Amino acid sequence: MSFTVIEQVPARLNRSELAVPGSNPVFLEKAQKSNADIVFLDLEDAVAPDDKVQARKNIIEALNDLDWSAKTVSVRINGLDTHYMYRDVIDIVEQAGQHLDLIMIPKAGTACDIYALDMLVTQIEAAKGHPNRIGFEMIIETALGMQNVNEIAAASPRNESLHFGVADYAASTKARTTGIGGPNEDYHVLTDKDDAGNRQVHWGDMWHYPITQMVIAARANGLRPIDGPFGDFSDAEGYLAQAKRAATLGCEGKWAIHPSQIELANQAFSPSEKEITKATRILEAMEQAQKEGKGAVALDGRLIDIASIKQAEVMVAAAKQIAALDK
Ligand code: GLV
Ligand code: MG
Numbered sequence: 001m002s003f004t005v006i007e008q009v010p011a012r013l014n015r016s017e018l019a020v021p022g023s024n025p026v027f028l029e030k031a032q033k034s035n036a037d038i039v040f041l042d043l044e045d046a047v048a049p050d051d052k053v054q055a056r057k058n059i060i061e062a063l064n065d066l067d068w069s070a071k072t073v074s075v076r077i078n079g080l081d082t083h084y085m086y087r088d089v090i091d092i093v094e095q096a097g098q099h100l101d102l103i104m105i106p107k108a109g110t111a112c113d114i115y116a117l118d119m120l121v122t123q124i125e126a127a128k129g130h131p132n133r134i135g136f137e138m139i140i141e142t143a144l145g146m147q148n149v150n151e152i153a154a155a156s157p158r159n160e161s162l163h164f165g166v167a168d169y170a171a172s173t174k175a176r177t178t179g180i181g182g183p184n185e186d187y188h189v190l191t192d193k194d195d196a197g198n199r200q201v202h203w204g205d206m207w208h209y210p211i212t213q214m215v216i217a218a219r220a221n222g223l224r225p226i227d228g229p230f231g232d233f234s235d236a237e238g239y240l241a242q243a244k245r246a247a248t249l250g251c252e253g254k255w256a257i258h259p260s261q262i263e264l265a266n267q268a269f270s271p272s273e274k275e276i277t278k279a280t281r282i283l284e285a286m287e288q289a290q291k292e293g294k295g296a297v298a299l300d301g302r303l304i305d306i307a308s309i310k311q312a313e314v315m316v317a318a319a320k321q322i323a324a325l326d327k
Pocket of ligand 2 (some may be wrong): 141
C-alpha cells in the first residue's frame with residue numbers, strides 16, 4: 001500500500017440513476033416510486049430555456065411534498081457558463097436543500113468549478129441551518145473536463161461520483177458519431193484476408209479509453225465511477241452490453257434515460273449468484289490459507305492470493321448492500 005490512504009465516499013447504491021426532466025411534474029412523481037437507486041431531477045439539457053423557471057419550481061415542490069426517504073435524490077443544475085446556475089443552486093438549496101442528497105454538476109471543466117459551487121452551497125447550508133451536507137456528482141463530458149478529471153475528482157470533500165456524459169463528450173471532442181453511447185460501426189478492426197480471401201470486421205468500443213480514464217480518477221479519489229446515457233431506449237440488448245462493458249471496467253452504475261432502462265441497470269450492476277458464491281469461496285479459501293501461513297493457494301485449478309481477497313470483498317460488500325434494500 002502507498003502511504004497515501006484513499007478515503008472512500010459513504011457507501012450508496014448507484015446501479016441505476018434515472019434522469020427525469022424537471023419540467024414534467026407527473027414524471028417527478030413517478031420517479032419517486034421507481035426502482036432506481038438514484039433519481040436526478042433535471043434542470044439542464046432535458047429542459048427548454050423557456051421552461052427553466054417553472055422546472056425549478058416543480059423540483060422544489062417535488063422535493064418538499066413527496067417522500068424521498070427511501071431513495072437518493074439529486075438535482076442536475078445548469079452549467080456554470082449559463083445565467084441559470086446561480087439561481088438553480090440558491091433557490092433549490094435554500095427552499096428544499098434539507099431533502100436533497102446530491103447536486104449533479106454538468107460539464108465540470110476545472111477544479112475551480114467545483115470549488116465555486118462548494119463555496120455557494122456551504123454558505124447556503126450554514127445560513128439555513130440544514131442538518132445534512134449535500135454531496136456532489138460531476139459529469140465529465142468535455143475535453144477540458146477529461147483533461148482535468150483528476151483535479152476535479154479531488155476538488156471537494158462533497159464529491160461522491162464521476163459520470164461519463166457520452167453525448168456532450170462526443171460533441172466536445174468532435175467525435176464522428178451521432179448516437180448517444182454504444183459502439184460505432186466505423187470504429188472497427190479489419191482482419192487480414194484468410195486463405196479464401198475473406199476478411200472479418202471486429203467492432204471495437206470507442207468509449208473504452210475515456211471511461212477507463214474516468215474510472216481511474218474516481219477510484220484514485222475514493223469516488224464512484226458511473227456510466228452515462230444510452231440513447232436508444234428501444235435497444236435493451238445494446239444497453240445491457242454497454243452496461244456490462246462499463247461494469248467490467250469498474251463502473252458502479254449507469255444512467256437510465258427511460259424507466260425501461262432501470263431494471264437493466266440494476267441487473268447489470270448487481271453481482272450474480274454465481275459471482276457471489278465464487279467470491280465467498282475465495283474468501284473462505286484464503287482464510288484457511290492464512291491460518292496455514294500461506295499467501296497464495298489454488299482454487300478450482302487457479303491461483304488466488306491476497307489481491308483476490310480484495311476483489312472478492314468488493315463483490316460481497318455490493319451483494320450485502322443490495323440485500324439490505326429488500327429488508
Ligand atoms: C449527459 O449529460 C451527456 O451529455 O451524455
Ligand atoms: Mg450532457
